[in-house]
Amino acid sequence: MLNFEFKNPTKILFGKGEIAKISKEIPQDSKILMIYGGGSIKKNGVYDQVKDALKNHEVHEFGGVPANPEYEVLIKALHYIKENNITYLLAVGGGSVIDGVKFISAAANYNGEPWEILTKPVRTMEGEGMPFGTVLTLPATGSEMNSGYVISRRETNEKLSSGGPGLFPQFSVLDPEVIRSIPKNQIANGIADAYTHVLEQYMTAPSSADLQERIAESILMSLQNTAPKVMAEEFNYDAAANFMWCCTMALNGLIQKGVITDWAVHAMGHELTAQFGIDHARTLAVIAPSHYRYNFEAKKEKLTQYAERVWGISEGSTHEKAEKAIVKLEEFFHSLHIQTKLSDYTKDFAGTAEKVEKAFTERKWLGLGEHKNLTPKDAFKIVEMSY
């Protein structure tokens, strides 16, 4: 097992009705900016619950953060914060709103040009960001209990990430009741995103970190078991609760400790969102099977372990089991009505692989993956395989 440090300071308030407790988590003298997305919280009652919980606090509002949080919109929030001497941020939404708030938190106390935080990128250390909490409305990204974030800039077709230990939420409310109002395609996205988060930290080379590997496998199996229940018409609270906690556990740092991690699927997937606006999770479903086929030899043993332990495949050679594992992964995405080829999403895919190769080369992302040896040319081939 590799050496590691682990600190996750985010307090979780999990369960039905927990939103009511947030007033105790935010200092009474705070000037709060409540930040949300396109308005789903006004339809499903979350907005009212938050306002009610904070009725004795000074609360300002900033709505309209879009999916794949847009830099230009966040800059407006940044101006608002400075003009109104805001001291505390509250994200009420999915990964996009939470990521947007993390960027604002980082930028609020940053003296340079805000875009540098993403392009350099600048890590935000403890005490440097503006304090914030979150009320999660869409389980998927794990952003509610980690310190990373991803921001899009449509002007330049870029989607870049940053983070740092100063960007953990102080608290996050996880009330599974919010899942009632989520459209099924977004629930499917959440399952696929969390599932791929686990794979990025697991589908590498065999490790000696038995506990981390078995926790990762448990999250995968739990997501598989829970998926049909949360995709069903009727709301099932316990299934929703398991789904929500799986998503958080998939990317709160725990399973990546002591092991090597990949994240190349995300790097390539972000390019597809930047170019075509495809939902984040769906870009992962497009890239992951091709990535695992392209890197088959390097990942064969782990693919086999995944086939055996997660899918219960006992027949066949190592090679056959590993191949079956990728087919099972594709079938799992399809069971969520998520397609796994770029051509399922756009007819304009010609030239995409070249653009990804060029972007990675320009950013000097010359060695991605768990062994830092996946070149821009390899990314070209993987993206081309995913057409």
Ligand code: NZQ
């Ligand atoms: O904007 P509103 O009106 O709230 O609607 C949202 C949005 O349209 C809607 N929604 C959210 N909660 C709802 C709801 N609709 C009904 N009922 C509810 N309870 O769902 C839509 C999608 O929301 P969004 O926040 O964009 O989805 P998600 O949570 O999947 O976040 C995606 C973003 O997170 C980034 C992605 O790249 C993408 O930009 N990621 C962040 C990560 C992190 N910080 O660790 C890791 C991930 O890999 C990912 O890259």
Ligand code: ZN
């Ligand atoms: Zn993701």
